[in-house]
Amino acid sequence: MTPTRNDAPPVDPLATSIRDAGLKVTAPRVAVLTALADMPHVDADTVFRAVRETLPGTSLQAVYGVLGALTGVGLVRRFDPAGSPALFERRVGDNHHHLVCSHCGTIRDVDCVIGAAPCLTPVDTAGFRIHTAEVTFWGLCAECAADPRNSSDPIDSTTHTHSEETP
Amino acid sequence: MTPTRNDAPPVDPLATSIRDAGLKVTAPRVAVLTALADMPHVDADTVFRAVRETLPGTSLQAVYGVLGALTGVGLVRRFDPAGSPALFERRVGDNHHHLVCSHCGTIRDVDCVIGAAPCLTPVDTAGFRIHTAEVTFWGLCAECAADPRNSSDPIDSTTHTHSEETP
DNA sequence: GTCTAGTTTTGAGTTATTCAAAACACCACT
DNA sequence: AGTGGTGTTTTGAATAACTCAAAACTAGAC
Numbered sequence: 001m002t003p004t005r006n007d008a009p010p011v012d013p014l015a016t017s018i019r020d021a022g023l024k025v026t027a028p029r030v031a032v033l034t035a036l037a038d039m040p041h042v043d044a045d046t047v048f049r050a051v052r053e054t055l056p057g058t059s060l061q062a063v064y065g066v067l068g069a070l071t072g073v074g075l076v077r078r079f080d081p082a083g084s085p086a087l088f089e090r091r092v093g094d095n096h097h098h099l100v101c102s103h104c105g106t107i108r109d110v111d112c113v114i115g116a117a118p119c120l121t122p123v124d125t126a127g128f129r130i131h132t133a134e135v136t137f138w139g140l141c142a143e144c145a146a147d148p149r150n151s152s153d154p155i156d157s158t159t160h161t162h163s164e165e166t167p
Numbered sequence: 168m169t170p171t172r173n174d175a176p177p178v179d180p181l182a183t184s185i186r187d188a189g190l191k192v193t194a195p196r197v198a199v200l201t202a203l204a205d206m207p208h209v210d211a212d213t214v215f216r217a218v219r220e221t222l223p224g225t226s227l228q229a230v231y232g233v234l235g236a237l238t239g240v241g242l243v244r245r246f247d248p249a250g251s252p253a254l255f256e257r258r259v260g261d262n263h264h265h266l267v268c269s270h271c272g273t274i275r276d277v278d279c280v281i282g283a284a285p286c287l288t289p290v291d292t293a294g295f296r297i298h299t300a301e302v303t304f305w306g307l308c309a310e311c312a313a314d315p316r317n318s319s320d321p322i323d324s325t326t327h328t329h330s331e332e333t334p
Numbered sequence: 335g336t337c338t339a340g341t342t343t344t345g346a347g348t349t350a351t352t353c354a355a356a357a358c359a360c361c362a363c364t
Numbered sequence: 365a366g367t368g369g370t371g372t373t374t375t376g377a378a379t380a381a382c383t384c385a386a387a388a389c390t391a392g393a394c
Binding site for chain 3: 212
């Protein structure tokens, strides 16, 4: 215990990162970043519901706006798997990739061996000035692969719901 | 010239491929495949407008249905770049990848060095049974890179329109 | 404390896509 | 060649995920 005067304002690393990125620090922004700290890959609506817990009255549009702003300055990364709404994550700057379960939609990060983007370059770049190589691995997660019902699961790019089906 | 009897019915390779895939051969299906033969990466609406030329009265829903069916049997490949509607292509079975211009949305195919999917495997598969590695390269196409206005074009994943901006 | 550019709210609109029921047509069989 | 039945397509409507715009608000520079 050090019951001394406390005149040093608590430095909130979240607020600092927002400010350092050149954005104004606002409650919705802090709330969105906080929500993303708990949940690795979430869509805008999930962020919205999480933000509402701590900051009721926040609008969904504000969440879209905040996510857009944070993504724009590189504090958040956006990732659009086919058949799913856009997902957002705080892990940023390491150009990692994603494993997506084509049956239940679960997502796992996988490290990029190279680290920096673009970690890959095509043989023929067709004159493009490439800045990113986005890699998405599709497959069955351990859980879905273990379920005998999925043993012959095709590449059904339409069924990315997180549902359990009853036989 | 061999002006002989012609009693062998003309074998339509398109119709044959559809039938061989286990689907009924219908006019909309042939029309969609024909349209895709001309256009490498198009969205459902573009296919729809092309199909209408030769087969008026075809509904957009039919086009969605046909594209879904053809994708399901592997005659067509679907690809969902972030910020764009789903695109369809007939080039199939070679696991090729895509170059996307983040400024104008132009898409170019790039050969997969390996050929078969998954052409890549992450170091840690987290127990996933991976079947595909989907690689998308983002950058500026030669044309957009040449335009000095785009020389500092950021990774603006929101501007994938095929528009020209007037200064 | 005040001002102002940047944010958020409020309210509405759009786009891409899917669902469902009824009409229709391909093609296996007679 | 006709016919039946299942798979397709049409018709009509609904939905999810996002975007736009104007008015109200507020963080932070002065």
